[in-house]
Amino acid sequence: MNLPTLVDQFLEHLEIERNVSHLTIRNYRHYLNRFMDFLSSGSLSSPDREDHDAHRIQWQKVTTSHITLESIRQYRLFLSRYAYEKGITLKRITQNYHLIALRSFLKYCIKRDIPVVSPDRIDLPKAESRSLKFLGRDDVERLLSMPEIGKPDGLRDKAILETLFSTGLRVSELVKLNRDQINFDRKEFGVIGKGRRPRVVFLSDSAVRWLSRYMENRTDMLPPLFIRYGGKKPKDNDRFGESLRLSARSVERSVEKYVKKAKLSMKITPHGLRHSFATDLLSAGADLRAIQEMLGHKNISTTQIYTHITNPQLKKIHERFHRQ
Numbered sequence: 001m002n003l004p005t006l007v008d009q010f011l012e013h014l015e016i017e018r019n020v021s022h023l024t025i026r027n028y029r030h031y032l033n034r035f036m037d038f039l040s041s042g043s044l045s046s047p048d049r050e051d052h053d054a055h056r057i058q059w060q061k062v063t064t065s066h067i068t069l070e071s072i073r074q075y076r077l078f079l080s081r082y083a084y085e086k087g088i089t090l091k092r093i094t095q096n097y098h099l100i101a102l103r104s105f106l107k108y109c110i111k112r113d114i115p116v117v118s119p120d121r122i123d124l125p126k127a128e129s130r131s132l133k134f135l136g137r138d139d140v141e142r143l144l145s146m147p148e149i150g151k152p153d154g155l156r157d158k159a160i161l162e163t164l165f166s167t168g169l170r171v172s173e174l175v176k177l178n179r180d181q182i183n184f185d186r187k188e189f190g191v192i193g194k195g196r197r198p199r200v201v202f203l204s205d206s207a208v209r210w211l212s213r214y215m216e217n218r219t220d221m222l223p224p225l226f227i228r229y230g231g232k233k234p235k236d237n238d239r240f241g242e243s244l245r246l247s248a249r250s251v252e253r254s255v256e257k258y259v260k261k262a263k264l265s266m267k268i269t270p271h272g273l274r275h276s277f278a279t280d281l282l283s284a285g286a287d288l289r290a291i292q293e294m295l296g297h298k299n300i301s302t303t304q305i306y307t308h309i310t311n312p313q314l315k316k317i318h319e320r321f322h323r324q
Helices: 003-016 022-041 052-059 069-081 092-111 137-144 152-167 171-175 205-217 248-262 270-283 288-295 300-309 312-321
Strands: 188-192 198-202
Touching: 003 022, 003 092, 022 052, 022 069, 022 092, 069 092, 137 152, 137 248, 137 270, 152 171, 152 198, 152 205, 152 248, 152 270, 171 248, 171 270, 198 288, 248 270, 270 288, 270 300, 288 300
Parallel strands: none
Antiparallel strands: 188 198
16 A cells, blocks of 8 residues: 555544644654655655655655565664764664654554554664753752842743742643633642643642732733743734743743753753652652652653652661761
């Protein structure tokens, strides 16, 4: 069967029947387009809009019969050896993303009784271990004190930092928030997180206080909770303020700015504040299952990565038995 047509049908299946996020669908399209590039020409490229038609014609030569264990092995070898300009190679996790998309596509084919290689025959390479970066309570407090609250954008940034540490939100979840989502009386709100999984997150008294001050300081009635104050003027037809909604990249730059201002010993991102939220709860004795729910993790194994760095018993054993 023609592979480009089948890939399109697979992506439509993800959107309509699996309710997968548009971001995931975009990424899967990118990874599978690369695979079709490899099968059709033996090279890995990133087709842009101008070249898409040319690539499409080239892909028409590819069918499911081209997907063999040997072609997959060659593809994995190519991914492992591929390097961008300046010799930058693909990270192991990025190679995994390519293979995860391919395995998902093959599972879809099998459900449609299309003869293809079994996805179980594709093993994922062992991912590179990543050290968790998180802040202790003193460093968190120092970071939270950096914004200049006398300025509108400083007050906004103070509310953002307090919210991130109070809730453990992903930055993508934070920037999607609208002001009518926040229940200040109950100190909570609902979000739709990764994998379209809903959950309730909770606000500390401090986060509620600074969010309230920020909201009271706003002179507009636009829906987005966090808006930008600089840059291009909003479009005339933008009644809902979407062109003013703060982007995830803007939040990342703000956190980076305050980390430098605070002269912290490590570089912390918004996701680092999510790690700080989790380790702070675990260190205080919170239940791992509860933290899993608050973080929106699908599997408890994901949450367990925090346990080895927050185990006070290990520290006591080290202090007792290791020579001083």
